[in-house]
Amino acid sequence: MLTSSDIAREAGVSQTTVSRVLNDDPRVTKETRQRVIDVIDRHGYTPNAIARGLVTSRTSLVGVLISDIMNPFYPELLEAIGSQLAAYGLRMLVADTASQPEEVHARLLVEHRVDGIVFTSALLDSQTVASLAARRFPIVLANRYVDGVECDTVTTDNGGGAKAVAEHLLELGHERIAVVTGNEKSSTSRDRYAGFVAVLEEAGVGLDPTLVRTGDYDYERAHATTVELLELTPPPTAIFCLNDVMAFATLNACRRLRVGVPEEVSVVGFDDIRASSYEAYELTTVRQPLGELARTAVDLLAERVAAPDVPPRSLVFPSRLIRRKTTAPPRRAIRRRTVAQADGRRANG
Amino acid sequence: MLTSSDIAREAGVSQTTVSRVLNDDPRVTKETRQRVIDVIDRHGYTPNAIARGLVTSRTSLVGVLISDIMNPFYPELLEAIGSQLAAYGLRMLVADTASQPEEVHARLLVEHRVDGIVFTSALLDSQTVASLAARRFPIVLANRYVDGVECDTVTTDNGGGAKAVAEHLLELGHERIAVVTGNEKSSTSRDRYAGFVAVLEEAGVGLDPTLVRTGDYDYERAHATTVELLELTPPPTAIFCLNDVMAFATLNACRRLRVGVPEEVSVVGFDDIRASSYEAYELTTVRQPLGELARTAVDLLAERVAAPDVPPRSLVFPSRLIRRKTTAPPRRAIRRRTVAQADGRRANG
């Protein structure tokens, strides 16, 4: 491979000058610059970012940690992050923590001296995040936060979104509601569940513990769980899945069992990934402003790299309920709802 | 950041010895090694892969070029590639050519001195691939090949898969078949289309040119195209989409227009991505052995990095038709098929 010295020799200048040309240093004559550029073009020389990184201790590389690239939520997030990084001249080093533990990936990223790391799937007790934050390595938590760690964080209002779901379902008259939770160690699942329960309790509508199942944000698991739920007597009238992928699994399980949605059971998801709006699903769900979230996360990271000493910032973006066609009043809701309202709700209100 | 010299000083050894410990060099006493490891652990030292890369001219980084990360096919492929790379101790530098031209991404990857590049979405006339191959830079084409370029290539038998689709549809009695093609400059789309047409022609079943539309492997575009196709009189009795994502679009368009699948129109896809088997679609499609494809691509690349002078190899994996529920005989097929068979097909057989 050619080096800048090779180019310099051929152009009759010093390696320093070549370096200046490559970095758009203004103190190079137009003629000299052109001469160097000609030689570069002629030979197809490519500067060595490794050597540059060694000197500048900047690599223009940013690690992005993902837990499950098969979940379409993450490609959507990745795309947004990637394009915003590109705006800063940065590149993504993607690592899927499905293949190896988060810690291993993070260590390798640090070895490669990435300028920073974006965590999209950190768990609440992530030691990796804690230790990196303690060492003041530039990181940003996008989508999920970590308990007890002070660092730049960008999330959606998961609690608020789940509350909107609860209000929506209550409004429709549902009282026997199942919840399929996500990864129990994720802040998203915890916050969504907490927000949902809070509204239900306030309304005096209890959540039957046997109707709360963990789906681990996993399609297969949620599918199996839904089958179990639908075989209960009586089955729930509504199922709130804490992400869209699990909601798809639920909808598909309903199809398999020939359970009508929303006639027999309402289904709600969370995320509003692209496929949620497809005719195959038309899922009622909660929209996250993914673009803004990603953009802000990258902005924060870039700022931190530039100024490591600014205090950590946490931003929360609002979420929004998107009503589509998977929610409706429960069967025989008219009667039951009136009774319920006359009895339970007023008594508790 | 700590350096190996810092560790060396503290452990009372030379930087060389620290380097040897890190690289599992056998000629270091057990005691010395332990002493060094202790210091490393105590300080949380992380070796600098940049500096290492400068010396060894190996980065353990492999670039992976993707055209559209939102197409679930690519996350599936990515996951397979990533896990196989991990087996070699290599890491993925993912670049989505949706954000910037392939050429720009490739240049940056080369600047970062990646050990090699996996192209998953190269177009038939890719200058980037041609120039890299000419410079003997280690690359491998996975999924798609490039015309006139000799380099390691791993593909699925796209022509064969499409032929199986054609035979399947003919067997069911379809004669008015629409095709929604992919990116016209991709080898996959070209080969699939060619294989499909070949079988139809051999059977004496013509392909009405107005029924051949480009969908560019894009969901939205295929959705709109399907609407147009279904509004024709008479509409096609079957639609072959050259990938699954477009087939989903077609199925969803059918849902929107309340066109029964497979009663009124049969739909076939290609790829067999995960969602194709979901109850929402149950798509008849062609399965690609994605795991094998990815694994082999990485193997080839690794071998080429080790031995740059071995002649390029091209491997083609068989594809397989997966019959699900989106294909059936056309309406009034019994009569029409018999007539057709008695006339056209026998006359041409």
Added chain:
DNA sequence: TGCGGCGCTGCATACGTAGTCATGGCATAG
């Protein structure tokens, strides 16, 4: 006891670039 050999360690250097400091040329001001 002497010498060769082996096992362990350290010294010095190279990798390709960016940046610091020095140099020489030229113009402008005194």
Added chain:
DNA sequence: CTATGCCATGACTACGTATGCAGCGCCGCA
């Protein structure tokens, strides 16, 4: 005409690691 200063350029060095080569001590064999 000289002094000052700026501009364009170049020599030199550092970045952190790996590696070739040298050194040193110890063991075994003659």
